[in-house]
Amino acid sequence: MENTRVRESTDDCAICLDNILEKRTLKCSHSFCSACINSVFKFKPACPICNTYHGEYTGTQPEGSMTVTRSWQRLPGFEHCGSIVIQYSFPAGIQGPEHPNPGVRYSSTSRTAFLPASAEGEKVLKLLRKAFDRRLTFTIGRSVTTGLNNVITWNDIHHKTNMDGGPQCFGYPDPEYLFRVQEELRLKGVTHDG
Template sequence: MENTTNAQCDLSTDVHRSRRASDMDNCAICLDRIQDKKTLKCHHSFCTECIDSVFKFKPACPICNTYHGIYIGTQPEGTMTVTRRWQSLPGFEHCQTIVIEYRFPSGIQGPEHPNPGVKYASTSRTAFLPACEEGERVLRLLRKAFDRRLTFTVGRSATTGLNNAITWNDIHHKTNMGGGPQYFGYPDPEYLSRVQEELRLNGVTEDD
């Protein structure tokens, strides 16, 4: 009985290894066997044609999201202005407040937008960060994201439901000083770490 059990375990292990090897031979994008293999620096491999097509939109590994180059988004032309207030934010009473003003004039959608040639309206947004060491680090990362056109995009507004509007693009900001997370404000002890993770997922870190 023991020999039979051991044999079954060995067979199960062999099958598992065989499946794992087979999975490694398949492209995670097209799900077929890899053709003209390209291996990224993160050690994941794909068909050259498949990964090249993905990289046209976002230069990140589809498996681990490691970036291979700088990701430039579809944010329209605008400005990011930073000032400071003496008032403190709830939960950060020991420091001043960083105020970020985003302003976008009206314009025409380009080929990278959902409806090229269609107008979008002007808009402005205000966001707040604590002027502590971590808040200053987030500010530097947000500046980098803005310069790479990642902070906003043109699409359907989740707030108004209108199409062809300038909208946030998955990098969350605190647009109120107070009220807590439900009002997009402070206190929110996890916000600074969360937004840094969102930035990392968009390829924005202090190391790049």
């Protein structure tokens, strides 16, 4: 019996799984057929292998506002500083062509989130503002919490919606939260330099 091994070739495109034609190498060092990566970038300008963004990604968040205030109240685990209060507000509207059910209504909603008013919290706030401005923070779809369709939902950028109660209550203390949310933002192409 012959011992056969599948040979991974760096000359194969990870999209079409054939030999690379008109090779295009991204800044993350992954290479693809030029036509293949161009077709992927029409939907999401990110490397299909490592998810590094190449360009700016804009989401499907409906029109709304992000208001930031400061509070003297301290968050558990951040007793050395006050807190940042983020208020997101969205009026009711009708889904556009970028949403799952164009022409169908969605209801208004508002959400409140909290960050520590520390140096790291301020960095995260700037990233959250950038994500909101790029329409990445929310989307329209099915709510995991209520099971309802055609509602405004979070879009995989986790927020602390309670001041306390720990991670199980979406609150503080949660020593890894500021690191985790920056990683979630990075995966959506939102970084301090991009």
